[in-house]
Amino acid sequence: MIYICLMFTALNSPLQQLNHPVLTDLWIKRDDLIDPYISGNKWRKLKYILQDAAEKGKNHLVTFGGAYSNHLVATAAAAARSGLQATAFVRGEKVLNEMLLLCQLYGMNLIFTDRESYRDKQRCFEQHFAGDISAYFINEGGASAEAVKGCAEIIAELPQDLDHLFCAAGTGTTAAGLLQGIRDAGLKTKLHVIPVLKGADFIRDDIQKYVPETASLILHTGYHFGGYAKTQPALLRFIRDFSAGHGILIDPVYTAKMFFAIEDLAAQHYFQSHEKIAALHTGGLLGIMGMKEKLL
Numbered sequence: 001m002i003y004i005c006l007m008f009t010a011l012n013s014p015l016q017q018l019n020h021p022v023l024t025d026l027w028i029k030r031d032d033l034i035d036p037y038i039s040g041n042k043w044r045k046l047k048y049i050l051q052d053a054a055e056k057g058k059n060h061l062v063t064f065g066g067a068y069s070n071h072l073v074a075t076a077a078a079a080a081r082s083g084l085q086a087t088a089f090v091r092g093e094k095v096l097n098e099m100l101l102l103c104q105l106y107g108m109n110l111i112f113t114d115r116e117s118y119r120d121k122q123r124c125f126e127q128h129f130a131g132d133i134s135a136y137f138i139n140e141g142g143a144s145a146e147a148v149k150g151c152a153e154i155i156a157e158l159p160q161d162l163d164h165l166f167c168a169a170g171t172g173t174t175a176a177g178l179l180q181g182i183r184d185a186g187l188k189t190k191l192h193v194i195p196v197l198k199g200a201d202f203i204r205d206d207i208q209k210y211v212p213e214t215a216s217l218i219l220h221t222g223y224h225f226g227g228y229a230k231t232q233p234a235l236l237r238f239i240r241d242f243s244a245g246h247g248i249l250i251d252p253v254y255t256a257k258m259f260f261a262i263e264d265l266a267a268q269h270y271f272q273s274h275e276k277i278a279a280l281h282t283g284g285l286l287g288i289m290g291m292k293e294k295l296l
C-alpha cells in the first residue's frame, strides 16, 4: 500500500509546443515521459486498478496480452515497484523478445497460452487461480472503469480552451477517459480518436459503454495502415522524419498513426489556422523494438 502511494503520486507530464508549418497552436502532452516502462496511458490506467487491488487486499496481479504488449511491461514494472506479484497469460506460442525479457526481469510469471484458450480470459484466470484469494484479474490492456477514471485525469492537466484533442485507440478505454474528462469539465474540446485496428467502428460502442454521451467524439477510422501492428512504407518514413525532425520518438503501433492523421488532416485544411490542438503521446515506445528490421 505504501509503495503504491509513492508510485502513483500526482504528476504533470510536460506539455510542449510542436513546431508546424501551418498549425501555429499545436501541443503535445508528453505522457511518454511519465516512465519508460509504465508508459503513458498504461500508467494512467493502472493507477486506480492498483488502488482497487490494494483496497481488496490482493497482492497478485494477473493479466493478459500479446507478446509485444506495452500493458504487460507496465503491469510487471508496476507490480515490482509496489511489492506485488504478477502473472501474465501471453497470447500464442512461447517466444522471447525485448518486452517479455523486461517482464521477466521485473519478476512477472509468463504463461504462454494458445490463441483458442486465450480468447476466454475469465476461464484462463479461473483454471489457474480458482480459490486463490490473492489473485486480482486485470483485463487485456487494462480495460476497466478504473482505467477510464485514471485517463479522465489527463484533461485537468491540459489547457481548458483546446479546440481539438487527439489520441490513438486500441480498446478505446483511454479515449473513453478523455471523453469523460471533457464532459465533466464542460469543455467545448472535440476528441479525435485514431483507431489503430482495421474496421474499428465498433470503438464508438465500446466507448459508449463507459461514457454514454459521445457528441464530442470524432472517429477517424482511415489511419490503421492495414490493421493492428501493421505498417506501410509511408508510415515508416513518417516515423523517421518525425523523430529526427522533432527529437521526439513515436511508436509504430499507436502514436505514429495518430500523428500521421494530424498531419494528413492539416494537409486537407481540416483545421482553422488559429485553432488550439493537442495530441496525447501515450508512450509505448518499446513498440519500436517490434519493428526494428522495418525501421532500419
Ligand SMILES: *Cc1c(COP(=O)(O)O)cnc(C)c1O
Residues within 6 Å of the ligand: 040, 041, 042, 070, 071, 141, 168, 169, 170, 171, 172, 173, 174, 175, 251, 254, 255, 282, 283, 284, 285
Ligand atoms: C495501449 C496503448 C494505446 C491504446 O490504449 P486504449 O486505451 O486500449 O485505446 C495507445 N497508445 C499506446 C502507446 C499504447 O501503448
